[in-house]
Amino acid sequence: MTAKDCGNHGKDRRMRLRRACACLLVFNFILLLTILLVWAILQPTKPKFILQDATVYAFNVTPNLLTSSFQVTLSSRNPNDKVGVYYDKLDVYAVYRNQQITLRTQIPPTYQGHKDINVWSPYIYGNSVPVSPYNADALAQDQSSGTVMLLIKADGRVRWKVGTFITGRYHFYVRCPAYITFGSRSTGIVVGNNAVKYQLVQQCSVSV
Numbered sequence: 001m002t003a004k005d006c007g008n009h010g011k012d013r014r015m016r017l018r019r020a021c022a023c024l025l026v027f028n029f030i031l032l033l034t035i036l037l038v039w040a041i042l043q044p045t046k047p048k049f050i051l052q053d054a055t056v057y058a059f060n061v062t063p064n065l066l067t068s069s070f071q072v073t074l075s076s077r078n079p080n081d082k083v084g085v086y087y088d089k090l091d092v093y094a095v096y097r098n099q100q101i102t103l104r105t106q107i108p109p110t111y112q113g114h115k116d117i118n119v120w121s122p123y124i125y126g127n128s129v130p131v132s133p134y135n136a137d138a139l140a141q142d143q144s145s146g147t148v149m150l151l152i153k154a155d156g157r158v159r160w161k162v163g164t165f166i167t168g169r170y171h172f173y174v175r176c177p178a179y180i181t182f183g184s185r186s187t188g189i190v191v192g193n194n195a196v197k198y199q200l201v202q203q204c205s206v207s208v
Helices: 003-042 133-145
Strands: 048-061 065-077 083-096 105-107 110-112 117-120 123-130 147-162 170-181 189-192 195-203 205-207
Touching: 048 133, 048 147, 048 170, 065 083, 065 147, 065 170, 083 123, 083 170, 133 147, 170 195
Parallel strands: none
Antiparallel strands: 048 065, 048 195, 065 117, 065 123, 083 105, 083 110, 083 147, 147 170, 170 205, 189 195
């Protein structure tokens, strides 16, 4: 074999490699374009969350410490008729004036089908949580006035399922206002020893 023949074989290999790379790029581009078109046509809508109720078992304030215990009921509805939702991680906790006052309670991973509704009733609590002086004063004033406004939050990660295609994970944030009343202004129902249940049916904000 001459040197010229070897040179031609080398050029042929490079040409085949370039064609293979070009075909792979075109295939990936078509696949991505198809996924984007399907996604745009389906236009998936964020799940809708409602804070149905909250049962307060403890809400004790000392000058700089807060002990609280709740059971909250959250319902989630998937409004999409062709898109499913994987809740890979969802942590629920309570916040007062931008300060987290309970530990995070994790909801087990679950899948939500088309138009399905899921209901969770996790317990959230915090024992002797240090409260900033500013928030402690505000909390004492709120209790004396008879109403404390909390935020029940749920943070996590979700994936969308369209047919057999499953997206990557997206951060997911739910914010539910909860108005807790005390004393003569209480709108709750006594359901046990020192436990009061509040029917809230409060729409939550959802962001992804």
